[in-house]
Amino acid sequence: MNYPLFKLTLGVIATVGLYTVLWKENKFYRFWEHAFLGLAAGWSLVALWTESLKSVWWDKMVGVTAEGGGVDTPGFWPYVLLLPIGLMGYFVFSKKHNWLSRVPIGIIIGLWSGQQVQVWWNRYGPQINGTLKPILPTGDGFFVPDTTGMTPEEAAAVAGNLYVSQAITNLIFIATVLCVLSYFLFSFDFKNRFIRGMTVSGRWLLMVGFGAIFGSTVMMRFTLLIDRMYFVWIEWLRDTVLRIGG
Amino acid sequence: METPVTPPAMGFAEKLMSVKRHTLYLLLIVATSVPTFFSITLPNKPDQPSIDFFTTVMALPEGSTILIETDWTKSTRGDSMGQMQALLRILMRHNIKFAIYSTADPAAPQVARDTIGRVSEERRAKGERPYVRWEDWVDLGYFPNSEATNNAIATNIRKAFAGKTEVPGVGQPATDVFRSPVLSHIQKVGDMPLLLVVTASKTFDIIVERLYGKVPLAAMVTGVMGPESTVYYASGQMVGLCVGLKGALDIERMMESGVNNPPDKPVVVNKKNPEVVPGFPGDDNEGNGKAYYPTLHLALTLMILAVIIGNIGMVLTRKGAKS
Amino acid sequence: MNGFFAQVIPPSPFNAPNGSAELWTRLVIALLLGVAAVVALMKAPVSVRKPVVAVSTFCAGLYWVVFFLWPRPVNRLPGDMPSGLVDGVGFWLEDANPIVGNLSNVLSAFLLGLGIYSLLRIHGMRVIKGHKDAFFSAVLLLGILAMGVFGYWDWLDKMSPTGPSLALEANWAFQNRVRDFLFDGLLQEMDAGMFSLIAFYILSAAYRAFRIRSIEATLLLATAFIVMLSFMGLVTGLLDGVIDGIKGTADPGFLDNFKLTEIAKWLRATVETPSLRGIDFGIGIGALAMGLRLWLSLEKTAVSS
Numbered sequence: 041m042n043y044p045l046f047k048l049t050l051g052v053i054a055t056v057g058l059y060t061v062l063w064k065e066n067k068f069y070r071f072w073e074h075a076f077l078g079l080a081a082g083w084s085l086v087a088l089w090t091e092s093l094k095s096v097w098w099d100k101m102v103g104v105t106a107e108g109g110g111v112d113t114p115g116f117w118p119y120v121l122l123l124p125i126g127l128m129g130y131f132v133f134s135k136k137h138n139w140l141s142r143v144p145i146g147i148i149i150g151l152w153s154g155q156q157v158q159v160w161w162n163r164y165g166p167q168i169n170g171t172l173k174p175i176l177p178t179g180d181g182f183f184v185p186d187t188t189g190m191t192p193e194e195a196a197a198v199a200g201n202l203y204v205s206q207a208i209t210n211l212i213f214i215a216t217v218l219c220v221l222s223y224f225l226f227s228f229d230f231k232n233r234f235i236r237g238m239t240v241s242g243r244w245l246l247m248v249g250f251g252a253i254f255g256s257t258v259m260m261r262f263t264l265l266i267d268r269m270y271f272v273w274i275e276w277l278r279d280t281v282l283r284i285g286g
Numbered sequence: 287m288e289t290p291v292t293p294p295a296m297g298f299a300e301k302l303m304s305v306k307r308h309t310l311y312l313l314l315i316v317a318t319s320v321p322t323f324f325s326i327t328l329p330n331k332p333d334q335p336s337i338d339f340f341t342t343v344m345a346l347p348e349g350s351t352i353l354i355e356t357d358w359t360k361s362t363r364g365d366s367m368g369q370m371q372a373l374l375r376i377l378m379r380h381n382i383k384f385a386i387y388s389t390a391d392p393a394a395p396q397v398a399r400d401t402i403g404r405v406s407e408e409r410r411a412k413g414e415r416p417y418v419r420w421e422d423w424v425d426l427g428y429f430p431n432s433e434a435t436n437n438a439i440a441t442n443i444r445k446a447f448a449g450k451t452e453v454p455g456v457g458q459p460a461t462d463v464f465r466s467p468v469l470s471h472i473q474k475v476g477d478m479p480l481l482l483v484v485t486a487s488k489t490f491d492i493i494v495e496r497l498y499g500k501v502p503l504a505a506m507v508t509g510v511m512g513p514e515s516t517v518y519y520a521s522g523q524m525v526g527l528c529v530g531l532k533g534a535l536d537i538e539r540m541m542e543s544g545v546n547n548p549p550d551k552p553v554v555v556n557k558k559n560p561e562v563v564p565g566f567p568g569d570d571n572e573g574n575g576k577a578y579y580p581t582l583h584l585a586l587t588l589m590i591l592a593v594i595i596g597n598i599g600m601v602l603t604r605k606g607a608k609s
Numbered sequence: 610m611n612g613f614f615a616q617v618i619p620p621s622p623f624n625a626p627n628g629s630a631e632l633w634t635r636l637v638i639a640l641l642l643g644v645a646a647v648v649a650l651m652k653a654p655v656s657v658r659k660p661v662v663a664v665s666t667f668c669a670g671l672y673w674v675v676f677f678l679w680p681r682p683v684n685r686l687p688g689d690m691p692s693g694l695v696d697g698v699g700f701w702l703e704d705a706n707p708i709v710g711n712l713s714n715v716l717s718a719f720l721l722g723l724g725i726y727s728l729l730r731i732h733g734m735r736v737i738k739g740h741k742d743a744f745f746s747a748v749l750l751l752g753i754l755a756m757g758v759f760g761y762w763d764w765l766d767k768m769s770p771t772g773p774s775l776a777l778e779a780n781w782a783f784q785n786r787v788r789d790f791l792f793d794g795l796l797q798e799m800d801a802g803m804f805s806l807i808a809f810y811i812l813s814a815a816y817r818a819f820r821i822r823s824i825e826a827t828l829l830l831a832t833a834f835i836v837m838l839s840f841m842g843l844v845t846g847l848l849d850g851v852i853d854g855i856k857g858t859a860d861p862g863f864l865d866n867f868k869l870t871e872i873a874k875w876l877r878a879t880v881e882t883p884s885l886r887g888i889d890f891g892i893g894i895g896a897l898a899m900g901l902r903l904w905l906s907l908e909k910t911a912v913s914s
């Protein structure tokens with residue numbers, strides 16, 4: 041059996057093995073489930089060192105010998121202090137000293153939370169700016185005129201105006217953001233009918249967002265399944281076993 | 287002895303709401319398997335975010351270097367591999383150099399390397415120049431902490447990837463990646479014309495938070511992340527966005543037909559920019575997008591029918607209960 | 610301290626030539642000091658625990674807050690020296706940025722090993738004690754071992770300056786082939802298989818539970834249908850073709866607004882995007898507040914309590 045056929049065949053058997061859970065939980069599924077977890081954990085072990093720790097920690101700590109007459113990079117010994125700090129995380133398994141595991145976790149959380157001050161504006165500033173759309177029309181006419189056949193100056197004049205249909209669209213946009221925000225922020229009971237109306241509208245408009253998320257999620261999940269069926273029927277059966285395809 | 291009680295026969299409404307889940311699973315398997323055997327071309331109108339993505343990548347200066355954060359594995363192969371394949375084909379045809387790095391999954395760098403290898407082999411088989419590691423692309427590795435890594439890139443890209451080495455060629459020692467032709471001229475992230483993220487998770491949030499304003503950003507995301515990432519595209523924080531299988535298909539179509547091309551009767555029209563962008567007509571442009579699209583139709587139809595049938599059953603049951 | 614954060618190559622108290630006895634001596638001494646500090650913390654009184662965690666969290670976050678607030682050096686060139694205290698601190702903060710970033714990466718990498726250690730412990734005990742599922746645990750442990758061994762072996766081959774180019778499959782040795790089989794042939798395919806299982810559950814759940822019993826559910830379903838139909842080029846082509854047939858002219862017109870693609874585009878731009886933006890704003894406000902509370906250890910989480 042040649043290698044590509046062997047590799048693909050085992051891949052198909054593993055895929056089918058996982059799919060047997062759709063019928064009911066069984067030992068064949070559990071075998072492949074455990075094999076998957078083991079291989080994933082093993083790869084994490086490999087990648088943690090080869091892709092990450094070796095270059096960002098070990099090489100910096102012990103230095104690098106340059107080959108071919110280049111300049112050696114010295115080792116920076118303070119990096120060794122990260123080892124006991126990192127290994128403190130393993131005290132989570134100790135009943136008496138598990139508080140020590142909170143030190144490295146606290147450092148990571150501290151680093152994350154300190155960054156929130158900086159990143160908040162980068163992320164939300166342009167979105168706040170993008171939400172502040174004009175809602176007062178300036179152009180004549182309800183609809184945006186078609187610019188086909190217009191001179192560049194005329195087209196620029198059309199682009200510079202805000203027509204009634206655009207103003208309505210922008211108003212709906214802003215109202216949606218405000219209603220959804222009011223739904224989140226005004227989570228306490230309100231007597232004011234206007235605010236209550238806003239929060240109810242916010243809930244309805246949220247459903248539109250969730251509907252879009254649901255539709256996109258369905259597309260993506262089905263694409264994953266289509267990809268698996270393509271792998272089984274086309275890549276394995278047609279192209280490798282039967283050798284029909286190109 | 288008790289006589290067995292025969293349950294009353296199910297009405298039509300109850301039958302509609304009682305389809306066994308195994309039947310649904312089998313129907314789904316059939317719906318996603320049968321169309322894969324047929325090569326069908328279906329109409330498709332690319333979305334504006336995909337058009338912007340395509341025109342941005344096509345406008346990259348030849349020989350320039352871009353940074354690609356690749357955070358997908360084969361678990362999202364259906365969406366991400368088609369996107370990455372289309373992207374790599376464009377980059378390689380335009381001699382754009384790239385450096386890849388990952389922050390979401392330890393398996394992501396290897397998957398990206400395998401995909402680059404496949405597209406490069408495809409070029410070799412056609413007699414075109416294959417893409418060579420070190421000369422044309424480098425792999426900067428995996429970084430478990432996305433926030434810190436992207437912060438470091440924003441501040442000082444050379445220090446962010448300091449110590450990363452690659453082997454320039456057979457018989458040569460591991461050498462600092464900033465000595466490769468890919469990165470030797472890069473002093474800061476702004477020296478790159480684009481930073482792309484191909485992701486199946488929320489790493490584009492982290493990239494926008496830390497790198498917006500420092501380098502133009504674009505993303506290829508899975509369908510699940512589409513609505514959330516559209517928010518960034520709408521506010522101008524991303525110059526282009528490719529979402530899911532539809533996005534991959536949009537790129538494949540535009541690679542074939544171009545944008546605003548031919549000028550007198552364009553197949554794909556870019557309403558934001560009238561500039562003509564010729565694609566690669568007649569070249570190997572098809573991938574997962576085209577292969578999976580017809581099957582997606584059948585699967586989505588099954589989903590829509592299942593929901594409609596369930597609701598019809600509910601309505602009929604209620605009517606029956608009232609009467 | 611700037612010598613360390615600037616990672617200066619010329620000799621400084623914080624570095625030593627690689628492979629030298631001086632470096633290894635300093636490494637061993639620093640490691641012993643670090644271990645001594647851990648032992649001291651283990652013996653520390655209970656009242657010290659919360660302040661230690663709070664101080665380490667605060668100091669870690671303090672760097673980023675100061676980095677954001679402190680004036681940054683402008684047009685700094687390699688070799689420039691700071692002029693004054695403000696500039697000096699700015700230089701220090703900028704030089705420290707990749708180091709602090711690496712700190713997160715290294716600590717996160719060490720902590721990721723927790724999961725693997727946990728797996729090894731639990732499944733190892735099952736095998737040793739002859740648990741009824743010991744066979745499956747043995748499979749898991751064998752998977753970790755096999756991938757670990759062949760993964761490292763393959764990596765060593767790739768990093769070796771001698772030997773043939775492994776970019777060509779023809780040059781692969783046994784260990785390269787096994788790594789490819791385990792990673793690409795098994796792990797990646799099973800990863801994809803696991804994720805694709807969700808499609809079945811989505812279909813089944815949508816059939817059973819997606820009912821239009823309220824306005825909200827109807828809105829959700831209607832939008833989901835429009836979005837799903839807009840992904841289907843055949844459907845949009847047919848429906849848009851009907852509009853084109855009614856319209857009859859080549860120019861864009863009012864009726865173009867009723868094309869499914871235009872409706873979906875309008876819905877996406879005018880309702881879906883702002884509603885998700887509103888959610889995002891809400892989450893952002895919460896994240897900012899939570900970030901501040903975590904930094905100052907005001908939040909009574911498992912970390913601070």
